Amino acid sequence: MTLLEIKDLKVRVDNRIVINGVNLRVGNVGEVHVLMGPNAAGKTSLLATIMGLPKYNVMHGNIYFDGKDITKMPLYERAKMGIALAFQFPPVIKGVKLKDFVKVMLERYHCSHASLLAKILDIDRLMDRYLFLGFSGGERKRTELYLSLIQRPKLLMLDEPDSGVDIDSITKIANAIELYVENVPSSILLVTHSGHILSKMRHIDYVHIMDSGRIVYTGSPDEILPLVFKLGYKKTLSMLTDKKVKE
Amino acid sequence: MSRKREEISEYTIEKPIVADESVLEEKYTLGAAKRVGLTAPEFRRAAFVQVDYSQVLTAMKKVLEKYKVIVLNTREALRKYPWVKKYYWKALSPGQDEYTSSVEKYGGDGYFIYVPPKTKVPFPILTCLLITRNNLGQLLHNIIIVDEGSELHLMTGCAVSHLVDRALHIGVSEFYVARNAKLTFTMIHAWGSGVDVKPRTGVIVEEGGRYTSYYVIYSPVKHLQTFPRIYLSREAKAYSVTITVGSGKSIYDVGSKIVLRDENAVGEIISRNLAEENSQIIARANITATAPNTKGHIECLGLLLSDNAVIRAVPELESHIHEAELTHEASIGKIAEEELIYLMSKGFTEDEAKSMIIRGFLSVDAPDLPIHVKREIDKVLDLILREAKG
Numbered sequence: 001m002t003l004l005e006i007k008d009l010k011v012r013v014d015n016r017i018v019i020n021g022v023n024l025r026v027g028n029v030g031e032v033h034v035l036m037g038p039n040a041a042g043k044t045s046l047l048a049t050i051m052g053l054p055k056y057n058v059m060h061g062n063i064y065f066d067g068k069d070i071t072k073m074p075l076y077e078r079a080k081m082g083i084a085l086a087f088q089f090p091p092v093i094k095g096v097k098l099k100d101f102v103k104v105m106l107e108r109y110h111c112s113h114a115s116l117l118a119k120i121l122d123i124d125r126l127m128d129r130y131l132f133l134g135f136s137g138g139e140r141k142r143t144e145l146y147l148s149l150i151q152r153p154k155l156l157m158l159d160e161p162d163s164g165v166d167i168d169s170i171t172k173i174a175n176a177i178e179l180y181v182e183n184v185p186s187s188i189l190l191v192t193h194s195g196h197i198l199s200k201m202r203h204i205d206y207v208h209i210m211d212s213g214r215i216v217y218t219g220s221p222d223e224i225l226p227l228v229f230k231l232g233y234k235k236t237l238s239m240l241t242d243k244k245v246k247e
Numbered sequence: 248m249s250r251k252r253e254e255i256s257e258y259t260i261e262k263p264i265v266a267d268e269s270v271l272e273e274k275y276t277l278g279a280a281k282r283v284g285l286t287a288p289e290f291r292r293a294a295f296v297q298v299d300y301s302q303v304l305t306a307m308k309k310v311l312e313k314y315k316v317i318v319l320n321t322r323e324a325l326r327k328y329p330w331v332k333k334y335y336w337k338a339l340s341p342g343q344d345e346y347t348s349s350v351e352k353y354g355g356d357g358y359f360i361y362v363p364p365k366t367k368v369p370f371p372i373l374t375c376l377l378i379t380r381n382n383l384g385q386l387l388h389n390i391i392i393v394d395e396g397s398e399l400h401l402m403t404g405c406a407v408s409h410l411v412d413r414a415l416h417i418g419v420s421e422f423y424v425a426r427n428a429k430l431t432f433t434m435i436h437a438w439g440s441g442v443d444v445k446p447r448t449g450v451i452v453e454e455g456g457r458y459t460s461y462y463v464i465y466s467p468v469k470h471l472q473t474f475p476r477i478y479l480s481r482e483a484k485a486y487s488v489t490i491t492v493g494s495g496k497s498i499y500d501v502g503s504k505i506v507l508r509d510e511n512a513v514g515e516i517i518s519r520n521l522a523e524e525n526s527q528i529i530a531r532a533n534i535t536a537t538a539p540n541t542k543g544h545i546e547c548l549g550l551l552l553s554d555n556a557v558i559r560a561v562p563e564l565e566s567h568i569h570e571a572e573l574t575h576e577a578s579i580g581k582i583a584e585e586e587l588i589y590l591m592s593k594g595f596t597e598d599e600a601k602s603m604i605i606r607g608f609l610s611v612d613a614p615d616l617p618i619h620v621k622r623e624i625d626k627v628l629d630l631i632l633r634e635a636k637g
Contacts, residue, residue: 051592079594087592091585095607104603108594130607151594 002064003028003187004050004155009061011049011213018045018056020213028066028154031187032203034221036195037210038233043191044088046210047157050189051085052078066154084153088160088191090144092132098143099127102150111150113183120176121146138169145173149180156180158190162197174200195229209237217241254443255349258384258415263320263356266301273298275408279377282437282466283404284627293373294318295358297387299380302356307372314368317361321388324359331359334390338421338449339476346445350386350419357387357418360401364394364425371400371433371620376418378442379408384415391420393428400620401430405444406437406466413441420448420475424456424483431459431616435627440467440495448475452483459486460503461613461624465631467495467526474531475503479512481538488611489518492631493526493556502531502561507541507571514542519609520549520579522556533563536571543571549579550608602632 004026011019019042026033035043049056050063052075062071070078093101106114118124121142132140141161148156156177162170174197181188190197198204198221207224209217211233217224217240227236270276271291276298280290290296294307295318308318317324324331341351349355358374378385393399407414416438424430438444452458456479464471477485487503505514516532534543549558564573582604590600609628616624 053588053592074591075588076591076594076596076600079592085592087589091583091589093586093590093604093607095610096603101603105593147593 005064041210042213082154084148084151086148137164261300275379279406279408282406283435295374355386355388357389362397367398387418389420395425398429422450424452427455429457436464437466438468444471446473450477463490465492472500481509482511493522500529504533507536535565539570545575547577
């Protein structure tokens with residue numbers, strides 16, 4: 001069964017084309033998809049468009065989620081349908097304490113794993129602090145992941161959950177994701193630059209390489225990741241494309 | 248000057264009378280009390296209530312007598328205890344302006360609270376000042392004394408009933424916080440668009456004393472003008488919070504002044520100003536240092552929710568001495584788009600997200616507020632949001 005299907009998507013931000021003909025299908029059986037690619041390839045823009053953030057204007061194509069066309073659906077409706085985005089840089093919400101926000105979120109989403117997730121992500125001690133105010137990189141990422149997970153999403157989108165965080169935090173983040181996927185029917189779309197988190201994850205189904213607003217190559221992690229980490233995107237793409245032509 | 252005196256005389260001013268508790272049960276009185284967040288049972292627990300010119304000293308007065316706390320009307324306190332005279336018009340002068348002088352002229356009466364030395368009142372004392380009749384001029388003179396080493400949490404609600412189109416409220420309040428005593432004062436105002444409000448407050452905090460004030464005005468008003476002056480002695484501390492939620496065509500001229508007049512005094516003035524519709528908020532703050540090793544800080548934040556509203560922040564620091572550390576920060580802005588989008592991405596509608604941001608903006612962690620007072624403040628903030636949503 002397909003959870004998310006994107007057909008021929010073209011997206012503009014102001015006057016700039018950020019997504020230029022993306023097609024993607026994510027199944028609903030615990031699939032893990034990784035998006036990689038150079039800066040400005042369109043990875044974050046793709047997640048933002050799926051979430052429905054206002055400045056991402058769809059010029060062409062459609063997004064289907066759970067069998068429904070959500071291309072024009074407001075972002076909060078998408079969240080209610082089961083799409084969550086863990087932001088790379090969540091903003092400080094002034095005067096709102098984490099514990100108060102969590103309380104409101106739990107009243108809405110009734111997540112039974114909330115306490116366990118808080119423990120794994122080590123955020124109990126942050127509960128009395130204002131949301132993201134003065135948080136370290138690791139605290140911010142772990143908290144944002146926690147808030148996304150307690151939404152109990154069917155599709156969890158993670159925008160660079162491993163950037164600017166220490167190895168301990170990456171382990172906690174990976175453990176929480178694993179726990180979630182094992183217990184809640186859901187799929188993951190994950191953007192990473194460094195790839196640090198990938199080594200901590202038990203299974204990855206597909207790796208997509210994006211460039212200039214397109215998905216230019218999709219393959220298995222075994223096929224793609226060793227090459228990317230060794231050669232970088234440009235050489236990897238050239239090598240994979242040559243291989244494909246020869247086949 | 249003379250124009251304003253004429254204005255005062257245009258209102259009905261009466262001699263206060265002591266009434267029985269049945270006054271509290273009247274529909275419009277309960278309605279006014281509800282506007283400052285009080286349910287009927289909570290309202291009945293107020294130690295002193297003045298409805299128009301009817302003063303009610305409730306059964307709580309008896310409870311407080313166990314702690315030797317005196318609650319009376321000011322006139323009676325002056326008659327019964329001659330020593331009260333040494334506090335009468337000492338924290339501010341009747342000649343300060345036309346409003347203070349009118350309170351003196353008309354013999355304004357209000358509540359008197361005295362907490363004897365080394366007494367910690369374990370629950371907040373509640374007072375309520377309400378107007379339920381049109382064209383009434385309510386002139387009050389309150390005196391609160393917290394004696395050496397004692398603690399008091401005073402909560403005051405001032406409101407008009409929905410029926411009142413035009414009224415005047417002038418409340419003179421004198422606070423005396425003795426050596427090493429602690430007073431937290433929470434005041435909530437809920438007026439109406441035709442009500443003129445001129446509170447006049449003076450606070451004297453003696454050596455090592457603590458004064459925390461938390462003031463909220465969330466209703467429309469014709470013109471509110473208040474600028475309490477807080478005088479700090481050696482090692483005394485004051486923390487003054489003003490939360491103004493402006494709406495209608497109201498004008499709010501609010502703020503406070505702290506004078507650091509002795510060594511090691513510390514003062515902080517915090518304000519949150521939210522302006523909707525056509526409202527105007529002038530958020531004033533002044534910290535004046537006249538003694539060495541003193542510290543003062545002003546934080547004045549404004550959130551503008553309408554293009555027709557105006558917020559003017561006027562933070563002033565005045566130092567007469569080298570060794571004083573005075574700082575301030577002020578900003579006025581609108582709701583940040585990125586905060587709104589973030590919250591909406593978590594499944595909240597635009598209205599819900601805005602409410603959450605506003606609630607956060609208005610939240611101030613005031614030190615020294617006991618948990619039950621914090622709960623009351625939370626209730627008031629929720630009330631503000633409900634009122635704001637209509």
